Amino acid sequence: MNVTYFIFFLAIVVGTLIITHWAAERSKTTHQFYVASGSLTGFQNGMAIAGDFISAASFLGIAGLIAFYGYDGFLYATGFLVSYIILLFLIAEPVHYLGKYTIGDVIAARFPGRTMRLLVAAIGILISILYLIPQLVASGLLIRLLLGVDYAASVWIIGILMTIYVVFGGMVATSWVQIIKTVLLMSGTILLVFILLSWINWDFSFLWDQAAKQSPLGEQFFHPGNLFDHPVETFSLTLSLILGTSGLPHILIRFLTVKNAAGARVSAMSATWIIGCFYLMTLVLGIGAVALVGWDQLVQADSSGNLAALLLAEVLGGDFLVAFVMAVAFATIIAVVTGLIFAATSSLAHDIYFHTIKKKQVDEKEQLFVARLTAVFVGFLSIFLSIGMEESNVAFLVSLTFSVAAATIFPLLLFTFYWKRFNRVGAYSGLLTGFFVSVLLVGLGPEGLSVLSLYNPGIVAIPSGFLGAIVGTLVTKKTSDDRFEELTVRVHTGIGGN
Amino acid sequence: MEEKAETYSYHSLQQDQAFRRLLRRKSLFRLVITSCLLVFYLFFPLLLTNLGELFVMFSWIYLFSLFIFTWLLGYIYWRYAKAFEQKVQELYDENAR
Numbered sequence: 001m002n003v004t005y006f007i008f009f010l011a012i013v014v015g016t017l018i019i020t021h022w023a024a025e026r027s028k029t030t031h032q033f034y035v036a037s038g039s040l041t042g043f044q045n046g047m048a049i050a051g052d053f054i055s056a057a058s059f060l061g062i063a064g065l066i067a068f069y070g071y072d073g074f075l076y077a078t079g080f081l082v083s084y085i086i087l088l089f090l091i092a093e094p095v096h097y098l099g100k101y102t103i104g105d106v107i108a109a110r111f112p113g114r115t116m117r118l119l120v121a122a123i124g125i126l127i128s129i130l131y132l133i134p135q136l137v138a139s140g141l142l143i144r145l146l147l148g149v150d151y152a153a154s155v156w157i158i159g160i161l162m163t164i165y166v167v168f169g170g171m172v173a174t175s176w177v178q179i180i181k182t183v184l185l186m187s188g189t190i191l192l193v194f195i196l197l198s199w200i201n202w203d204f205s206f207l208w209d210q211a212a213k214q215s216p217l218g219e220q221f222f223h224p225g226n227l228f229d230h231p232v233e234t235f236s237l238t239l240s241l242i243l244g245t246s247g248l249p250h251i252l253i254r255f256l257t258v259k260n261a262a263g264a265r266v267s268a269m270s271a272t273w274i275i276g277c278f279y280l281m282t283l284v285l286g287i288g289a290v291a292l293v294g295w296d297q298l299v300q301a302d303s304s305g306n307l308a309a310l311l312l313a314e315v316l317g318g319d320f321l322v323a324f325v326m327a328v329a330f331a332t333i334i335a336v337v338t339g340l341i342f343a344a345t346s347s348l349a350h351d352i353y354f355h356t357i358k359k360k361q362v363d364e365k366e367q368l369f370v371a372r373l374t375a376v377f378v379g380f381l382s383i384f385l386s387i388g389m390e391e392s393n394v395a396f397l398v399s400l401t402f403s404v405a406a407a408t409i410f411p412l413l414l415f416t417f418y419w420k421r422f423n424r425v426g427a428y429s430g431l432l433t434g435f436f437v438s439v440l441l442v443g444l445g446p447e448g449l450s451v452l453s454l455y456n457p458g459i460v461a462i463p464s465g466f467l468g469a470i471v472g473t474l475v476t477k478k479t480s481d482d483r484f485e486e487l488t489v490r491v492h493t494g495i496g497g498n
Numbered sequence: 499m500e501e502k503a504e505t506y507s508y509h510s511l512q513q514d515q516a517f518r519r520l521l522r523r524k525s526l527f528r529l530v531i532t533s534c535l536l537v538f539y540l541f542f543p544l545l546l547t548n549l550g551e552l553f554v555m556f557s558w559i560y561l562f563s564l565f566i567f568t569w570l571l572g573y574i575y576w577r578y579a580k581a582f583e584q585k586v587q588e589l590y591d592e593n594a595r
Contacts, residue, residue, distance in 0.1 A: 071558070078565070082539050085532065085568055088575055231544075239540065242540075261579075261583070265579055266576070272572050273569060276565050489511055492586075493590075
């Protein structure tokens with residue numbers, strides 16, 4: 001085991017556990033546990049959103065994609081960024097105004113009732129778990145590399161850590177782990193970029209020429225079409241990325257942790273600044289990796305390109321810089337998995353246990369106890385699923401998650417907030433159609449039975465989700481919905497509804 | 499505004515023509531901006547292939563413009579929503595008087 005790597009790893013574990021201990025003192029009520037009492041400022045929440053959103057797939061994966069595919073790798077990253085405009089313009093404020101602890105609460109403002117809450121919660125939990133598995137699998141592989149322990153032990157380490165953060169620290173610990181991750185990630189990336197640029201004496205043309213020389217793509221490296229040569233696949237992926245963010249429960253519930261709508265807006269806006277700056281830096285790192293490490297070395301180390309940033313760090317700063325970048329990657333993973341496990345926990349404990357099973361007949365102490373117990377259950381479930389999937393290709397689950405989120409939760413939220421005629425039947429049919437079409441297409445696609453050649457189901461599943469909601473609404477009898485008039489005022493101003 | 503929201507009925511605002519006008523304008527603003535951005539993001543790359551030698555340069559301009567648009571639109575919306583809230587607050591105060 002490399003001692004430098006171990007010291008960095010230990011520093012992150014100890015630091016985050018101290019935060020959790022501090023947060024545990026501030027998680028004594030359900031309001032504190034679920035939404036940190038709405039105590040975060042807009043900018044703090046923006047940093048937490050960036051920490052929640054930038055996954056290992058972004059940090060390690062996109063640098064690798066750019067190193068391998070040049071332009072197209074960077075194009076992939078822009079989808080994640082632009083999706084925040086949809087979130088800011090259409091979703092963030094209404095979620096803040098209507099929600100209490102979960103997305104189930106947001107939908108219940110227009111469609112109260114246990115069945116609706118149960119369905120929204122179930123799909124939300126599935127989305128979180130689907131996204132959690134590839135993150136945990138990646139984390140297992142990374143810890144194995146970092147500490148030299150085997151895969152299962154690595155997943156246990158990360159799984160237990162994330163469970164501890166959520167069980168003891170609730171949303172306060174989750175938020176601060178994510179904020180610190182963002183600080184580490186941004187400072188680590190800036191450091192790496194500056195070392196790289198000083199290494200090449202700020203001569204961008206050298207970097208450009210060297211990248212073209214090292215890559216087997218040559219000048220084509222800077223042209224579109226190296227990764228996405230099939231327009232239908234490209235369109236499907238970009239559609240899922242741009243709309244999917246607005247349907248991810250772990251991102252949406254972050255808008256409940258600020259005290260007003262201005263805070264929600266600043267959260268989304270500052271997240272775009274952080275995420276945008278981060279992706280611009282990964283462009284430099286990706287080009288730097290192929291230019292300085294070389295294509296052959298990159299492919300030899302890992303054919304998926306996930307080690308590009310680490311190999312670049314080795315060239316630029318040796319063992320110490322590699323240890324630092326690995327520590328950043330480790331912090332990145334724990335922040336994302338903690339956010340995901342928290343989202344699944346809050347839906348299960350608040351929507352399913354408190355509202356559906358117990359019909360709200362539970363005192364504060366028991367609610368909190370069950371929420372913590374649920375976190376343990378979700379944590380262990382994710383660990384077992386991830387250990388069982390070591391040999392599976394789980395990368396497709398990331399795009400599947402975005403596709404399911406864009407085909408189910410996103411249309412539901414959009415129509416709930418803005419379409420007067422939308423009704424309960426439309427909500428059910430939209431959710432179910434979007435979900436089942438996504439699953440069916442993946443089952444028939446290259447990752448399943450290989451009957452279809454479509455990798456990303458978004459191009460069919462997302463319109464199906466919208467269409468299901470529209471048809472379900474239009475085939476049922478038009479009823480007067482006084483609740484919508486009230487909801488419209490609430491969605492835009494927060495006034496009413498109490 | 500949110501503190502008052504707990505005690506204030508939404509009916510006065512809902513009936514107010516000025517408020518309805520504000521809402522319509524805000525909805526139109528959001529619809530136009532998000533639709534334009536979606537169309538630009540999803541379909542502009544299809545037009546690039548017709549640019550011949552300028553194809554590569556415009557492809558990179560397109561990518562960087564997405565960053566600029568995202569930041570700029572975020573800022574514009576932040577300003578717009580702040581002004582909207584102020585106007586609603588004024589209407590609210592008038593109604594509450």
